[in-house]
Structures are given as structure tokens and as C-alpha cells.
Amino acid sequence: MNKPKILIIYTGGTIGMIENQETGALEPFNFDHLIDNVPKVKMLDYDIQNIQFASPIDSSDMNPTHWAEIAHHVEANYEAFDGFVVLHGTDTMAYTASALSFMLENLHKPVIITGSQLPIGEVRTDGEENLITALQIAAAVNADGSPTVQEVAILFENYLWRGNRSTKMSADNFNAFKSNNYPSLAKIGLGIHFNPDALMKHEAMRPLQVRCNMDTSVMFLDLYPGITESTLRHQLNTPGVKGIVMMTFGAGNSPTEPWFINAVKEAVDGGKVILNVTQCVNGGVHAKRYVGSDRLASVGVISGYDITSEAAITKLMYLFGLGLSPEEVGEYLRKPLAGEMTIG
Ligand code: ASP
16 A cells, blocks of 8 residues: 655645744744754655745735635646645634635545644644544545545544635634534544535546636625615725625624615626625525525625635636636626535
């Protein structure tokens, strides 16, 4: 049996940080230090190699250029490795996971993203366990030798989640991530228990296609009771913005007053793509349930069903990045591209 070959891509985040002696603040450090702190990794009988960002970053500084760098590393090493582990800060991990799920089309190998709440050098760190479990998941194979996980996923503490279904739920807990609208891909306890029903199944074996161009002419528009017409219009008319994720109430509702619907209609008629995503952490948009959501649908706002806000904004960047027209973007928003939403 050949040893599993795993590539670790280290981008930064708390997992690799150490305390600055002068300021007491946590700062990214380099990868050699990180592995030195996890001698147990050497107990895994794997062939592990690593690549790191030239300057590891706090994930609050992540942007589409970094996503492209990660995607290019996966592409360049795709044939040579069985799986990939991306070490990443938790703050924007769900955005990176969502973006990569779109950029890495026809992914048939595991891309497991993990990090930690406490630096790996600290006594009570969660980083050691997360790194080791992520490596084991990246190396896991089915009875026929195919990779168990064939998608971008987030491993954190006790669960493996689909990347584009995940949200950071806690700034404190070790179980920091959750998919509020999708089951876990695996539960981690004494063993790693995969959930075959939830894991991505590909209909055909197609070659990996990496598309890294992301168009950032997008924004969130968060509704709240008391929003005024001038604030709404100002946001809808933000210069250079082509796509808007509108964060709505409940099952996709908005104020039903004519000034609201008219402003939204004008924006859609003017070529803006607006995706309706609920502010609720659980459940999704049901365009026909209430007048508010029905009105939005009737003026051309697209239902995001149960998509997360992280997947919604990165999907918009990805689709506009392909150079598609607003109509074409709308068409692709209505269907799942990488298991990011359930229609219904
Ligand atoms: N600020 C850190 C980051 O996202 C937090 C973490 O890694 O948990 O990079």
C-alpha cells in the first residue's frame, strides 16, 4: 500500500499564530513552527508536504486573490496528491470554503479546510486535534479506493461540514462552525463517522476545471425595520455594483410598501441582479408564502432558497467573474452549482 499523499496549504489564522511579546497580540507565524508543535503528525504514516503563503495572514485580510492562490495550488498539485488540507483563520473560513467550492469545478478529491480557536502552541489548543483529523479525512478512502470526501469541506472539532453550507457560529466555542440547513458530512468522536447520504456524489468523472476570476462588484443589503427610502435607494444605486445579496426577514420577506417595491423594481429593471437570502440562521426563502416575498419575486428578485450569505455573495462574484450577462447570472443563481442550496 502506498502512503496517502497529502498537501497542506497554510494560509495563516490563529492556528499558526504566536503572541507578540511586546504587544500581547496574536500574529501569524511560519509553518515550520506550526509543525514543530504537532509532533503527533509524524505518527501518521502519510507522505505530507506543505506550501505556505509568502506572508501568512489573519483571515480578515482574505480576498479573492488569496482564494485564487489556494485554488492554483490545488490545481498544480491535483494529480500528485490524494488530498488537500487548507489551514485558515476561522473568521472568513466559510467564505473561502464557499468560493473554492465554485472555483474548483468537478473536484473529485478532498479539500479540507480547518483552523483553530486557540494557537497550536497553547496547552489547551484545539489546533492539534483539528489538524490531525483533517489529515485523516483528507486521506480517507472508500472500499474501492476512491476518496471518501470529494468536495470542499470544513473540519472543526466534532464535525465535518460541506464548505458552502457552513457558517461561523461562535467566536468562543471549539465547535465554531455549523451548517444550519444541511446535515454534517461526518461526526468526529472516538472514530470518524461519515454520513454517505450527505457527502457529494458525482455523476461522472470529469477533469478538474479551475476558474479563479471573481468579480467583486457585489454587495450585501441588510434589511431592518425602519429602513428609509433614501437609504434603500442609496444602497441599490451604489456605483459599480452589479449584484446584490438582499438579506431579508423570515421566509424572504421585505416591507410591502410601494416605495420599497418600486425602488427594488427599478434596480432590477436597470440590470442589477438581486438575490433574496433570509437573515434567519435556519430555513430559507419561500417566495409564495407571504406577500412581502411574493412581491419581491414578482419584480424579478431571485430566491436564494436556503443558501448561506457566504455562499450567496461568493456565487455572485464567481458568476459575474465568468463574464455572464445579468440574465445568465440569474439563470445560474436559480440552480445549485456545488450543492450549496436545496430548491423547495
Ligand atoms: N482572526 C483569526 C483569523 O480568522 C481568527 C481565527 O483564526 O480563529 O485569522
